[in-house]
Amino acid sequence: MIEPSLALYGEAYARVDQHLEELLEQTGVRYCLLVDRKGFVLSHKEALWAPRPPALDSVATLVASNAAATAALANMLGERTFSEQTHQGDNGTLYVESVGDHALLTLIFDSSVALGKVKVYTRKSIEKVVVILDEIAEMPQPELGDDFSKGAVSLLDDLLG
Amino acid sequence: MSTINFAAREINCKIVYYGPGMCGKTTNLKHVFGRVPEHLRGEMVSLATEDERTLFFDFLPLDLGSVQGFKTRFHLYTVPGQVFYNASRKLILRGVDGIVFVADSAPNRLRANAESMRNLRENLAEHGIDVRDVPIVLQVNKRDLPDALPTEMIRAVLDPKKELTLYEASAAQGVGVFETLKAASRLVLEKLSQNR
Numbered sequence: 423m424i425e426p427s428l429a430l431y432g433e434a435y436a437r438v439d440q441h442l443e444e445l446l447e448q449t450g451v452r453y454c455l456l457v458d459r460k461g462f463v464l465s466h467k468e469a470l471w472a473p474r475p476p477a478l479d480s481v482a483t484l485v486a487s488n489a490a491a492t493a494a495l496a497n498m499l500g501e502r503t504f505s506e507q508t509h510q511g512d513n514g515t516l517y518v519e520s521v522g523d524h525a526l527l528t529l530i531f532d533s534s535v536a537l538g539k540v541k542v543y544t545r546k547s548i549e550k551v552v553v554i555l556d557e558i559a560e561m562p563q564p565e566l567g568d569d570f571s572k573g574a575v576s577l578l579d580d581l582l583g
Numbered sequence: 584m585s586t587i588n589f590a591a592r593e594i595n596c597k598i599v600y601y602g603p604g605m606c607g608k609t610t611n612l613k614h615v616f617g618r619v620p621e622h623l624r625g626e627m628v629s630l631a632t633e634d635e636r637t638l639f640f641d642f643l644p645l646d647l648g649s650v651q652g653f654k655t656r657f658h659l660y661t662v663p664g665q666v667f668y669n670a671s672r673k674l675i676l677r678g679v680d681g682i683v684f685v686a687d688s689a690p691n692r693l694r695a696n697a698e699s700m701r702n703l704r705e706n707l708a709e710h711g712i713d714v715r716d717v718p719i720v721l722q723v724n725k726r727d728l729p730d731a732l733p734t735e736m737i738r739a740v741l742d743p744k745k746e747l748t749l750y751e752a753s754a755a756q757g758v759g760v761f762e763t764l765k766a767a768s769r770l771v772l773e774k775l776s777q778n779r
Contacts, residue, residue: 432589460678461658462586462595477626479644483658484628487639490674566587566594566651571776573650575769581623581647582765 434558435465438551442467445547449540451531456551458525461486485518485528508537519544522552524559586678587653594655596771597678598764601703602685603695604636604664607724610754611685612641612661615764618757619645637663640675647768657768664699673706681718681771683763685754686741688723688731693740700741718770720748722763727753 452472456465461483496504509516600608625644647655662672752759
């Protein structure tokens, strides 16, 4: 399939997590999410003072879909892609930037935070995170055995009858 | 391919409901949303036009629970069925793990069913995916219509080699919705275990 499957684990995950934590501190944003191109949350951080976050699954799905639609638009205009998207409201901003071909870094913040500052620090973080994701893509993926399938099917019976 | 987050102990799978316009894809999702316990489902996101036709997609996250320590989750999507929304359909198919093809039993929708299936094959091919590599379940919907075509006639058009598992449904009444989803989920989980 064309979409790479990302498996974050062990030390790689801890490093990504650390970079997101640093980004959160440096910029003063509320929420910071690493989302894969399919719309799944790979990692997320929130400021201690931030209110309860929105439904992250929904945010990730809409961000990834929006990025995909924007990329299609870019292609129509002769660009390979548009690497960043900014959505500014009266009180808040959503900023999304591509992390290579693998993922999207999403930051949500209020009007007290300067967009320019967010962009500068986000790009620095992306340089580090993209290296880790490239490393992960070349690592062998751990296997899920038949036991996993049996256990999951049993839960399916419980959920769907 | 499913996204596995070993560190966060999460597995996410994407199932897409595909089919011609007004065949009942969103109705399937609405029924699931209405019947699954609240703590096992997330928000349902619908990007629809004013007349409630799906414009981009509908989205519903569904928690299966924890399997061997992995929080396992299905993300259910529908695509817009109308012919002119093909760009959206293509985007939604990105990274799909399983498909429910919803066919309409109305006599005047037989051609639309066939065109949608052909469109599915084409769009998968554009993503570099062979249709035989993706788990697909066929749901023949609207069986409650008084003039519903015979199921075998619909299958003969969509799946002449009888390769797909078929479920009859009346999604508006909630009939066959869970059975179809369960079959598709099961195929996805089996493939997940085999591939890794």
